[in-house]
């Protein structure tokens with residue numbers, strides 16, 4: 001096996017706005033659902049300061065330039081641009097991201113912008129969030145505004161981060177459980193909003209390329225029992241394919257439709273939806289990948305609560321359809337997430353075979369409790385090992401014919417994990433703070449920083 005990546009392979013690193021920026025009320029920013037969501041653990045850091053990337057962006061981008069990345073995936077906080085989700089534009093918000101983009105370009109780093117990453121403006125949540133069609137209209141207006149503002153400089157765009165995980169793990173991510181019927185109306189609205197983003201990007205951004213950005217975890221059947229295989233079929237559809245089939249084929253997946261019928265969920269379409277669905281498509285698929293999942297057909301309703309308590313673990317149950325189980329062949333990380341590098345190759349092949357679109361990995365990485373030594377070092381061989389194993393499988397997938405054009409792991413810099421605070425770190429760059437003590441938020445380069453730097457320089461996995 002060759003250890004070299006194709007010539008033009010795009011090396012990047014990723015973050016999101018609310019997990020890094022802080023400055024949650026500065027310069028006219030409105031509140032978002034991430035600022036207001038109820039938290040069940042107040043011992044962990046919230047998003048008010050995060051890694052203070054809002055004030056450190058120059059230093060952070062300088063460090064990314066030293067790391068050698070060619071692209072930087074970040075999200076725009078919608079509520080900085082439109083504090084109330086729609087209405088008046090906030091010029092300071094426009095200016096902030098203009099500065100970030102300029103700084104990237106000055107260092108020859110291509111910005112890759114996610115339009116929305118879990119942080120819906122609270123003002124829109126107050127009118128029903130994604131259940132209300134008005135939120136689609138507000139998103140359309142927001143997308144149009146940022147494409148017009150930055151489209152001459154930014155060519156890579158991503159739509160809405162992980163709508164699948166957001167809906168399936170609603171309680172953890174949004175702080176509230178969405179009733180099932182409402183959940184799938186939200187699905188429809190999110191996917192229609194995405195269609196508008198495809199359309200507007202192609203109309204307004206010259207040479208612009210845009211892709212959906214779901215979290216894909218291939219689902220395995222627990223055994224060769226036919227009913228376990230059915231369970232995997234349903235969970236694959238509900239978790240993965242329903243979203244990408246909508247984005248890439250413009251239709252509701254048949255298995256997903258059956259799932260909705262059995263759940264007695266019906267979706268309200270607006271007059272323009274059919275046309276939007278069937279005529280606007282992505283240029284590539286951006287995929288976030290951490291793990292795979294394994295399910296069986298549930299047989300005992302006792303002691304099981306419905307839903308998913310953690311998106312990346314086996315803790316899921318949907319009575320009548322599927323139930324997560326531990327995969328005995330795979331190891332887990334410190335936070336109980338299953339690690340499956342070979343599953344990445346299979347996932348890439350499955351995705352490419354199904355959609356025939358170029359793929360970029362926009363998240364992949366290891367959350368761990370890193371230690372800063374007295375000498376200012378962070379020894380994180382476990383992260384290097386995780387990324388190395390996954391990149392080997394990327395090479396295998398490329399060799400097997402998959403058009404994988406880039407890798408942008410999670411995360412560029414330490415950030416506040418969705419529900420584990422700052423203790424669960426992902427970055428190549430350490431941000432010195434604890435859950436409670438902000439310290440100076442000084443940046444340190446981890447061992448993985450130097451490893452990834454070498455990889456980018458040589459375009460091959462260091463031995």
Ligand code: BGP
Nearest residue numbers: 016161162165215367417418419
């Ligand atoms: C993805 C999200 C990210 C990120 C990552 C790790 O689902 O897109 O925002 O946080 O998962 O998850 P966690 O923070 O729970 O460890």
